[in-house]
Amino acid sequence: MTRIVTVLLLVGFILGVRGGEARKGKVTESFAYTGISCRRHTASITDFGGVGDGKTSNTKAFQDAVNHLSKYASDGGAQLYVPAGKWLTGSFSLTSHFTLYLQKHALLLASQDMKEWPVLKPLPSYGRGRDAAGGRFTSLIYGTNLSDVIVTGANGTIDGQGSFWWQKFHKGRLKYTRPYLIEFMYSDTIQISNLTLLNSPSWNVHPVYS
Numbered sequence: 001m002t003r004i005v006t007v008l009l010l011v012g013f014i015l016g017v018r019g020g021e022a023r024k025g026k027v028t029e030s031f032a033y034t035g036i037s038c039r040r041h042t043a044s045i046t047d048f049g050g051v052g053d054g055k056t057s058n059t060k061a062f063q064d065a066v067n068h069l070s071k072y073a074s075d076g077g078a079q080l081y082v083p084a085g086k087w088l089t090g091s092f093s094l095t096s097h098f099t100l101y102l103q104k105h106a107l108l109l110a111s112q113d114m115k116e117w118p119v120l121k122p123l124p125s126y127g128r129g130r131d132a133a134g135g136r137f138t139s140l141i142y143g144t145n146l147s148d149v150i151v152t153g154a155n156g157t158i159d160g161q162g163s164f165w166w167q168k169f170h171k172g173r174l175k176y177t178r179p180y181l182i183e184f185m186y187s188d189t190i191q192i193s194n195l196t197l198l199n200s201p202s203w204n205v206h207p208v209y210s
Helices: 059-072 163-170
Strands: 003-010 027-035 041-044 053-057 078-082 085-089 098-102 106-110 141-144 147-153 156-159 182-185 188-192 195-198 205-208
Touching (some): 147 195
Parallel strands (some): 053 085, 106 156, 147 188
């Protein structure tokens, strides 16, 4: 059953990237959203070195944050909060029992550095890439064999900066199939809501074998 989940954003709620215990800081803001699950642990992308200036790559910060928060999957799950700002990032993978929350005026900008997009094998049911015979670039937000995942926000935006990819596609300069904005494979109990999706390199949301 869907529940209304109220979460208190804890500024300084540090989850100890080096293995320390979380410490609660001052509560400065609250927000609510309709979600399939609430989470016991919360952190901000800034706790992992994220910089929302639209220029600095945050790919490592996002993946480090997800990897660290994954240890709370069996302890009430975890939520990664993305505050207002322009967060440039390449592809990163999520984990189970996890929420990615984009605050109002939070903008995820897809990197145009192709080195930040790992290549996957073609989907088994396709047998080849849709755009080329080879594999495919990993989607911006990706997950496989997951359960209980929420990607939501206060109408935050994910901008794929797709013209970079479309130009290469139309000129026949792509060796691999273009990425999607969000893709989940072999997964269940997934919620995607309250977001604006713009300028995808290909499809916006691609749930497959899920």
